[in-house]
């Protein structure tokens with residue numbers, strides 16, 4: 001097989017890249033280990049930044065998002081006895097949308113299927129070759145067990161944190177930074193109307209809690225738990241009790257309404273960056289190059305920002321102008337490090353570590369962010385998202 005751009009991974013970064021390239025007249029083929037249904041069903045991110053929403057609208061992917069997505073002006077930050085609203089629109093003129101990654105993925109699949117995009121699902125043994133030449137290729141075994149070779153002008157690794165692309169950059173040329181946090185998130189999805197109009201981020205001596213949502217009838221909630229927590233140790237009742245305590249059920253008359261739990265998982269918290277995001281004819285995008293803890297709601301948005309920079313860079317490269325492609329890694333990493341810092345900052349401000357000195361610093365920081373316009377604006381600007389290309 002031959003194409004212009006071989007894309008490894010059909011998650012949001014891979015499929016959006018194929019969509020943006022097609023709009024510029026560039027052909028691509030996508031290979032993916034999982035099935036289409038599995039990828040679309042994964043419960044992950046749920047908050048879209050202003051620039052993600054703007055881009056999706058611009059490229060014809062905003063219709064259902066505008067109909068079914070829920071625009072939010074800001075978030076609540078709270079600690080025992082206090083809850084404060086930060087209005088991002090008032091502070092920065094920008095806002096966010098609640099629209100699940102599952103929905104973004106469905107919209108991408110629908111658009112790419114309608115356009116006849118070639119996607120090979122259910123592949124195995126994906127391997128990258130000749131990345132330092134002008135004729136790189138990807139080999140894989142297709143879903144029927146047949147060995148395939150996909151030749152291309154460029155290979156893009158959109159294969160997330162466990163794919164082979166990031167390690168295809170020679171060890172002597174890549175540098176990585178990694179931080180594992182000493183806690184995880186226990187996340188649930190529940191068939192119950194959210195008990196709040198906008199997300200609640202709660203600091204509590206027992207640990208962080210968060211009330212998010214996916215729609216008017218589906219809530220998404222999280223609890224800080226120790227690493228290595230076994231999901232079986234947390235019955236639904238225990239989860240709802242902990243959420244009620246940490247989110248302040250009864251405080252100023254606010255009530256948390258429990259409901260049937262439909263999904264339950266433990267998510268470790270990690271920061272990771274690999275640079276450069278390019279080696280020869282291999283480019284990395286999304287989780288393949290960087291991972292953030294979910295507290296800042298940045299993972300999916302960063303993946304979108306990467307491919308928004310990469311698509312025009314590859315289009316120019318294929319027409320003989322390498323300037324944007326040569327600048328891609330540095331340009332993407334500026335935003336990656338900003339979001340890496342913001343995600344770390346939100347995480348360390350809100351998760352308890354057991355250290356009483358840290359607790360006082362966290363509460364002081366929360367009081368400042370919720371009472372100073374400068375503090376609130378800094379959080380709002382980062383949360384609602386800096387423009388693509390920042």
Ligand SMILES: Cc1cc2nc3c(=O)[nH]c(=O)nc-3n(C[C@H](O)[C@H](O)[C@H](O)COP(=O)(O)OP(=O)(O)OC[C@H]3O[C@@H](n4cnc5c(N)ncnc54)[C@H](O)[C@@H]3O)c2cc1C
Nearest residue numbers: 009011012013033044045126159160163286287297299300
């Ligand atoms: C469990 C989990 C929960 C998350 N929760 C949140 C959240 O609550 N909030 C938030 O903001 N962000 C969250 N994130 C982050 C967000 O979902 C990611 O940042 C986003 O999915 C990145 O998109 P991507 O396309 O770069 O990578 P992915 O979505 O990971 O897609 C990569 C794709 O590559 C495929 N692949 C892997 N290896 C190969 C191979 N060898 N050959 C072919 N294909 C391959 C994978 O199957 C996958 O479909 C979460 C991430 C995870 C993993």
